[in-house]
Amino acid sequence: AQSVTQLGSHVSVSEGALVLLRCNYSSSVPPYLFWYVQYPNQGLQLLLKYTSAATLVKGINGFEAEFKKSETSFHLTKPSAHMSDAAEYFCAVSEGSGGGADGLTFGKGTHLIIQP
Amino acid sequence: DTEVTQTPKHLVMGMTNKKSLKCEQHMGHRAMYWYKQKAKKPPELMFVYSYEKLSINESVPSRFSPECPNSSLLNLHLHALQPEDSALYLCASSQDSIISGANVLTFGAGSRLTVL
Numbered sequence: 001a002q003s004v005t006q007l008g009s010h011v012s013v014s015e016g017a018l019v020l021l022r023c024n025y026s027s028s029v030p031p032y033l034f035w036y037v038q039y040p041n042q043g044l045q046l047l048l049k050y051t052s053a054a055t056l057v058k059g060i061n062g063f064e065a066e067f068k069k070s071e072t073s074f075h076l077t078k079p080s081a082h083m084s085d086a087a088e089y090f091c092a093v094s095e096g097s098g099g100g101a102d103g104l105t106f107g108k109g110t111h112l113i114i115q116p
Numbered sequence: 117d118t119e120v121t122q123t124p125k126h127l128v129m130g131m132t133n134k135k136s137l138k139c140e141q142h143m144g145h146r147a148m149y150w151y152k153q154k155a156k157k158p159p160e161l162m163f164v165y166s167y168e169k170l171s172i173n174e175s176v177p178s179r180f181s182p183e184c185p186n187s188s189l190l191n192l193h194l195h196a197l198q199p200e201d202s203a204l205y206l207c208a209s210s211q212d213s214i215i216s217g218a219n220v221l222t223f224g225a226g227s228r229l230t231v232l
Contacts, residue, residue: 032219043120043206043223044159090158094219102219103149103172106158 002027002093004074006107014115019063019078021110023091026072032094033074034104035065039087047089050074061085086114120224122207128230131197137227139190139207148190149221150182151206159206165190197231204228 007022025031030052036044048059055067065076074091088111092104120141129135139148147166151159164172165184179201181193190207205228208221 034220036223041225041228043122043225044208044221045223046220049220103151103161103164103174104159104221105161109156109158 001105002031003105004033004091004093004107006089006091006110008110009108010111010113012113012115013081015083016080019076019081019085019112021076021089021091021112023065023074023076023107024072025074025091025093027093033065033067034092034094035059035063035074035076036090036092036106037061037087038090038109044090047076081112081114083114083116086112088112120207120209120222122205122224122227124227125225126228126230128232129194129197130232131199133197134193134195136194137192137205137207137229139192139209139224140188141209141222142188143209143222144187145209145211145222146187147210147219148184149208149210150190150192151208151223153204153206153226155203163192194229197229199231202229202231 003026005024033050035047038044047063048057050057050067058064063078088109090109091107094102123138149164150162153159161174162176163182168184179196183191204226206226207224210219210221
């Protein structure tokens with residue numbers, strides 16, 4: 001079974017500082033990987049996805065992630081944090097081959113706190 | 117229309133009640149999903165419908181009964197629930213096509229259920 005591990009249930013950064021949220025995956029085949037964001041009392045919104053086309057993936061709201069096979073990692077970064085980035089962030093892996101109606105398996109989530 | 121709409125947003129029910137959660141999308145997606153999310157936890161997959169047929173049931177208790185009347189609608193019928201079933205129920209949809217590559221799920225805002 002495929003899985004993802006998010007290191008750090010809470011991450012606190014100052015406004016304007018670098019954001020780094022960590023995600024490691026476990027998969028026997030090349031995975032499809034995703035980052036979703038969830039604001040309070042809302043559903044999940046896709047930030048970006050990795051589909052093997054490029055190892056550096058750019059997403060919405062200035063976020064990007066780099067797929068590193070040697071480290072089995074897919075860490076999420078943003079150069080400069082904004083107060084509006086405060087939310088819960090989930091790393092996810094497609095449960096199957098990624099092409100059909102596969103569900104996603106989510107990591108436990110990282111709560112991002114932005115200090116003014 | 118790029119949204120998944122869920123109704124109601126909030127639902128309070130007793131353990132003997134029968135109620136339903138509804139989900140609708142008009143993006144032409146042929147896969148639809150129900151997820152359950154407890155507070156401060158990641159979403160957990162419950163059911164997947166592919167082309168209106170149930171394709172995945174993650175050993176969910178029979179007091180939860182999904183229904184997919186057509187390609188745009190997904191219902192979750194609730195009966196004899198327990199207080200521990202209180203959670204945010206998220207609906208999602210995706211294209212369900214191998215040709216499309218990574219299966220990106222679009223989530224609704226969720227229905228927050230409280231069982232008394």
